[in-house]
Amino acid sequence: MRFLKKKGFWFTGYGIFITIIFLYLLFPGELVKSRLEDSINSNDFMVKSASLHPALPLGIKLKNVTISSQALDFIIFQGELLDLQLNLLSFFRKNTYIGLSGKGYDGSVDGRVGLLSLTKVYPPVEVILNFENIDIGKYSLFKGDPGKSFTGRARGTLTYITDEAGRSASGTLTLFFKKGSYPLTEPFLGMTRVDFDRGEIQAQLKNGIFNLEKMETFGPQINCFLKGEITPAADFRNSQLNLNGTMEILGKDKVKMKVTVGGTLANPAIRYI
Numbered sequence: 001m002r003f004l005k006k007k008g009f010w011f012t013g014y015g016i017f018i019t020i021i022f023l024y025l026l027f028p029g030e031l032v033k034s035r036l037e038d039s040i041n042s043n044d045f046m047v048k049s050a051s052l053h054p055a056l057p058l059g060i061k062l063k064n065v066t067i068s069s070q071a072l073d074f075i076i077f078q079g080e081l082l083d084l085q086l087n088l089l090s091f092f093r094k095n096t097y098i099g100l101s102g103k104g105y106d107g108s109v110d111g112r113v114g115l116l117s118l119t120k121v122y123p124p125v126e127v128i129l130n131f132e133n134i135d136i137g138k139y140s141l142f143k144g145d146p147g148k149s150f151t152g153r154a155r156g157t158l159t160y161i162t163d164e165a166g167r168s169a170s171g172t173l174t175l176f177f178k179k180g181s182y183p184l185t186e187p188f189l190g191m192t193r194v195d196f197d198r199g200e201i202q203a204q205l206k207n208g209i210f211n212l213e214k215m216e217t218f219g220p221q222i223n224c225f226l227k228g229e230i231t232p233a234a235d236f237r238n239s240q241l242n243l244n245g246t247m248e249i250l251g252k253d254k255v256k257m258k259v260t261v262g263g264t265l266a267n268p269a270i271r272y273i
Helices: 005-027 029-040 088-092
Strands: 047-048 051-055 057-067 074-086 096-104 107-115 126-135 150-160 171-189 189-205 208-216 222-231 242-250 255-263 270-273
Touching: 029 047, 029 051, 051 074, 088 096, 107 150, 150 189, 171 208, 171 270, 189 222, 208 242, 222 255, 242 270
Parallel strands: none
Antiparallel strands: 047 057, 051 057, 057 074, 074 096, 096 107, 107 126, 126 150, 150 171, 171 189, 189 208, 208 222, 222 242, 242 255, 255 270
């Protein structure tokens, strides 16, 4: 290949390399971070980060980032790192698609988000996320007082699709848990929490209702099987529960009993029959 022997080729390559290096080193990260936050932050959706840097091939990298909703007083994501990459096919599509990968809650997340535009990021028109090795006890939705919070590790997938007006939405959620516990609102057989070795959740969002097709946990003392509906509220922690199923108490003689769960996600009301 003769062109490899030409000095012009090497000078051109060297110039491109040096240009990329200088663009990276001189990138006005603080200015871009400030303008990015000012352009997208609102009561519904807020992004705060300690620093912003360019990320190849066409993206940005946020460190110590928090994504929250001030209106709901809820932290959506909080992590050490979030890498956002613009999908080049967005230039030929109606919506803008952003690939993402991040680290948080001692685990990782990756996927993509579809937006109406870069200036209108909320609500998203599409979300596809994969979770791996997430410490659920550190996520704001499951945090509680010591001894009264969820613990364990989770992996799974979340999908969410809505129309441009945000009125018609559908989605799925699949989660797998291992080695954890969840608190009981009041003591049961002398226990204030239920320990589990593994668990699974399968749910669908349709017509504004979460259909919980399966919620199972298997532990050394109790196995629990639930299904039913969750009616979302503006503050998701106040979503109404309407679940029923069975609990298996393990031992020399296995005992089964029916259970219903009402109330809200924040304050569930459990009844044993």
